[in-house]
Amino acid sequence: MTKRTEERKDEHLDICLREEVQARRATTGFEEIHFMHRALPEINLNEIHLSTKVFNHKFSAPLIVESMTGGTRNGNKINTAIATAVEELGLGMGVGSQRAAFESPSVEATFTVTRKLAPKAFIMANIGGAQLAKGYSVKEAEKAVEMLDADALLIHLNPLQEAVQPEGEPRFKGVAAKIKAIIEGLDVPVIVKEVGCGIGASEAKQFEAIGVAGIDIAGAGGTSWAAVEYFRARKPLDETRQRLGETFWDWGIPTAASLIETTQTVHIPVIASGGLRSGIDLTKALALGASLTGVAYPVLDAATHGAKYAKKKLQLLLNELKTTMFLVGASSIQELRQVPLIPTGKMADWLKMRGFEPQKYARRGL
Numbered sequence: 001m002t003k004r005t006e007e008r009k010d011e012h013l014d015i016c017l018r019e020e021v022q023a024r025r026a027t028t029g030f031e032e033i034h035f036m037h038r039a040l041p042e043i044n045l046n047e048i049h050l051s052t053k054v055f056n057h058k059f060s061a062p063l064i065v066e067s068m069t070g071g072t073r074n075g076n077k078i079n080t081a082i083a084t085a086v087e088e089l090g091l092g093m094g095v096g097s098q099r100a101a102f103e104s105p106s107v108e109a110t111f112t113v114t115r116k117l118a119p120k121a122f123i124m125a126n127i128g129g130a131q132l133a134k135g136y137s138v139k140e141a142e143k144a145v146e147m148l149d150a151d152a153l154l155i156h157l158n159p160l161q162e163a164v165q166p167e168g169e170p171r172f173k174g175v176a177a178k179i180k181a182i183i184e185g186l187d188v189p190v191i192v193k194e195v196g197c198g199i200g201a202s203e204a205k206q207f208e209a210i211g212v213a214g215i216d217i218a219g220a221g222g223t224s225w226a227a228v229e230y231f232r233a234r235k236p237l238d239e240t241r242q243r244l245g246e247t248f249w250d251w252g253i254p255t256a257a258s259l260i261e262t263t264q265t266v267h268i269p270v271i272a273s274g275g276l277r278s279g280i281d282l283t284k285a286l287a288l289g290a291s292l293t294g295v296a297y298p299v300l301d302a303a304t305h306g307a308k309y310a311k312k313k314l315q316l317l318l319n320e321l322k323t324t325m326f327l328v329g330a331s332s333i334q335e336l337r338q339v340p341l342i343p344t345g346k347m348a349d350w351l352k353m354r355g356f357e358p359q360k361y362a363r364r365g366l
Contacts, residue, residue: 060090071100198253220252222275279320
């Protein structure tokens with residue numbers, strides 16, 4: 001890996017930790033999805049079960065830590081903390097793009113530490129769609145999976161970031177065919193993932209048709225990678241990239257809308273991520289049909305301080321998830337998918353305009 005690549009990865013982490021890179025005007029839409037409180041839930045809080053089975057793997061709770069890093073000293077520290085935490089909690093995690101390890105085998109350990117410290121956790125390898133367009137094939141996909149003894153492969157799609165980033169490679173022509181070839185050549189599930197702009201119904205249908213095992217929507221309303229690149233462009237006074245980052249700061253499909261469009265369109269597992277910040281958000285996502293929920297930013301700062309802090313943050317989210325389930329009368333993830341939800345405001349308008357019948361959620365349990 002070139003020194004510049006390593007510097008860029010560290011810049012990304014540093015900016016996410018030190019600058020305000022969250023969406024400004026855009027929101028996830030979860031604030032317009034409401035639960036019906038149950039004054040008489042008829043269940044006991046300590047008897048609520050969070051375990052679930054997805055991708056033929058049993059999770060103690062439907063939560064994963066989204067792909068963040070690898071390939072640098074700071075990345076190694078963060079992956080070490082997260083891997084330790086998810087192993088102890090029975091959860092899952094992804095690593096950042098493994099392109100760095102392909103370019104420089106000396107940084108492989110910053111990725112392989114995840115399986116070393118999390119032998120039983122669900123681990124996802126990661127390569128980029130832009131790299132598929134440049135020539136990555138089944139060979140690189142296999143190498144990424146073997147490097148981690150991974151349970152699945154993530155193929156991340158980041159067209160906005162590639163368009164804004166000075167070193168970006170905004171070439172995505174032919175990527176769908178490349179994804180299909182990798183699916184046919186791998187023995188593990190292949191999951192496609194956005195990185196903060198969401199996935200709509202038409203592409204979800206396309207992904208299911210070519211055989212992906214799951215979709216990670218990563219919708220808008222959380223961390224903005226256009227914002228991250230905006231801050232990177234300020235230092236060299238790159239006015240063009242600054243303007244692009246500013247203009248597209250809030251670009252994307254709100255997470256709740258992306259989740260509904262996807263879960264109502266496909267029959268494969270959907271991972272809800274993109275701006276989930278509390279256990280209430282996790283619960284809403286699961287009630288809307290997500291098979292798993294994913295968080296990154298809430299765990300990032302904690303992970304820089306060590307595994308104990310990362311674990312504590314994840315436990316807080318799970319406690320909030322369990323408490324919300326108690327308050328809506330759901331003792332399991334299966335029961336949660338049957339509780340009423342009321343979409344209002346712009347989210348209800350979005351769904352109506354797109355033909356997704358928001359009232360079907362509100363009338364559950366009647």
